[in-house]
Amino acid sequence: MFAALTGLGLSTAAGLNAYIPLLLVGVLARVTDAVRLPHEYAWLSDTWVLAIIAVLLVAEFVLDKVPVVDHVNDMIQTAVRPASGGVVFSATAAAAKLDDSAWMADHPAVGWILGIAVALAVHLLKAGARPVVNATTAGVGAPVVSTVEDVGSLGMSLIAIFLPVLVVVALAVLAFVAWRVLRRVRRFKEARRARAASPPV
Numbered sequence: 001m002f003a004a005l006t007g008l009g010l011s012t013a014a015g016l017n018a019y020i021p022l023l024l025v026g027v028l029a030r031v032t033d034a035v036r037l038p039h040e041y042a043w044l045s046d047t048w049v050l051a052i053i054a055v056l057l058v059a060e061f062v063l064d065k066v067p068v069v070d071h072v073n074d075m076i077q078t079a080v081r082p083a084s085g086g087v088v089f090s091a092t093a094a095a096a097k098l099d100d101s102a103w104m105a106d107h108p109a110v111g112w113i114l115g116i117a118v119a120l121a122v123h124l125l126k127a128g129a130r131p132v133v134n135a136t137t138a139g140v141g142a143p144v145v146s147t148v149e150d151v152g153s154l155g156m157s158l159i160a161i162f163l164p165v166l167v168v169v170a171l172a173v174l175a176f177v178a179w180r181v182l183r184r185v186r187r188f189k190e191a192r193r194a195r196a197a198s199p200p201v
Helices: 002-016 019-031 039-045 047-063 069-099 102-106 108-137 141-162 164-197
Strands: none
Touching: 002 019, 002 069, 002 108, 002 141, 002 164, 019 039, 019 047, 019 069, 019 141, 039 047, 039 069, 047 069, 069 108, 069 141, 108 141, 108 164, 141 164
């Protein structure tokens, strides 16, 4: 149960930033007992892997805060974030076998599918909302929103690892925010269509 909540929280975080949950899981598995990876995911705590993820995180941190460039970055991340979600969900769910929770260990594909689906859903919401943020704020909102997303990814990752029971609460908050964002995106698109359809004066 807790392994599934941890995987769910981490894959949600991956939808916001692919590299934060990967780096956090890898570092914690390497230097603490808070994360115990099964042997098939031991590569996540390898020094070179962590170094590469750290470099990619820095690049993502910068690129995602530049208007227009952030849109190109989101297109690239359409493949990366779901893949990251699949990895962290599957890795943490597979670790459940260390706690004698057999079901997720016996069905490893479930972790991959759920992780990919959750991360993809969050990513699509993020990618769909960003152009609206840029258009309505003349690009000023991009670094602010990106920073909030990074903080949200880190916060969700920490909750998922250390307080997985609170993942449900965090997801409820995220669902409410997503609902508000989707309403704003829809209103923006409707207003743009109305302006395009109105005859010139």
